[in-house]
Amino acid sequence: MSRLLDSFAVMFGREPAKPTPAQQTDAAKALFQFKREPEQVKKRKQFIKEEKTHFKPGNRWRIRRWISIVLVNLLFVLSYQFDIQVVEGALTASRFVGFHMADLNSALQVMLAYKEVVINLVIGTSTVLIVWWLFGGRSFCSWVCPYHLLGELGEMLHLKLAARGWAKDHQLHRGTRTVLYVVFAALAVVTGYTVFETINPVGILSRAFTYGISLAVLWVAVLLAVEVFYSRRFWCRYMCPIGMTYGVVGAVSPVHVRYNAEACLHEGECRRVCMVPHVLSMTKFGWNEDVKQEIGADCTRCGMCVEVCPTGALKFDIKGLGKLL
Structure with missing residues (x-):
């Protein structure tokens, strides 16, 4: 339990600390x-040298994530354009074959703004909560969010x-x-309006893909420009409350x-x-609390660390079943 609470504290902004003995x-x-023994230090340095020479990480997990993001968002577009009504709405709120689905953070904003619990939102959020609890962490961010894909491309350019x-x-x-997160929640209560949704790039992009581009897309362009030239992953790391919501759910x-x-x-x-490199603080020499640990709640489950690890020290895992893929 203490390790879980520590994981939450790091996700909420506390810097990771080296564990005490x-x-x-x-x-x-x-x-x-x-590992501190001179012979082991020598071996590790040699392994690192060989790894940098011979090990070539692939892009399996990145390709899988990009395909997932494109397919999920394309489903909204095709359903609307061809009127097949498989998925209606946008990522913030939708219906899947008639069944309500709602983004957890968006639903919270609506209920705070209108100061009532809407039954359709409760049903929709319950379904979404179970899905993202199963996948864990902030997997919504790296496997579904359209802005995440743009942000990743922006990061490459940066x-x-x-x-x-x-x-x-x-x-x-x-x-x-x-x-x-607290400010946007308070604004919803005080103003009776979902202020965050007006600047939420997830909803802006999802609606733009499906129903057509609006002026709100200019805000997304500004965010990307900030990330490319000023602050790497600015929105996802420092601004967006959506990922934090899913991090709590999937912890x-x-x-x-x-x-x-x-x-x-x-x-x-x-x-x-x-x-989100703070979640991997235990990979620093002497920073692990135990020999085997689960990565913290803020992990996006993107698979990048798994891909570049030459020794398999980081792997996807399912409790009770073992290694995943």
Whole structure:
């Protein structure tokens, strides 16, 4: 339970901290001492050198995620354009073969604004909650959200520009997202209006794809420009309350990424590619509380760390079933 609460604290903005000896298991302490032996340090450095020379990470999980995002959003478009009524609405609120579905954060905003519990929203959110609890973490973000795909492309461009000195990543405090979550909720109560939905790029893009482009798309373009030139993953890391909502829901999901410290080289490649690198703090040398740990609630389940890990220290896992794919 303490590890779960710590995971929430990190997601809400607290910086990860190196565990004290009292927080580490005996097995973790023994492994740490073993890896500190001069011979083991020498071997690890040699393995890292060989890995950087010979290991070539693939793009399986990225390709799978991009296909998933495109197909889910395309389903809304095709259903509307051909009037087949499989999926109606947008990602924020929809009906799937007549059954109500509602984004958790959007539904909360509506109920706070109107100050009543709408039964259709309760039904819709219950279904969505179960689905994203099963998949775990912030998997909605990396497997369904259309802005996430644009943000990932923007991040690639940002890294290329930054390498040439044409852009710089200005990091903000991650607690900003938590503060904004409270602010948007309070605005909904006070104004009786879902203020967040007017700037929510998920809803803006989902509606634009299906019903046509509006001026609101300019706001999405501004966000992308900020991410490309000023702050890497600005919206997802520091602003968006949606991911935090799904992070809470999926914190104890049966599907998770599992870390095995025994196999880790601690070279940090996983943190370099991670969209939310604070969740991988335990991969730093001596930072693991136990030999095997689940990645925290803020994990997007994107699979990037799994892809770049040469030793299999990070793997998708289903509780009770073992390794996934």
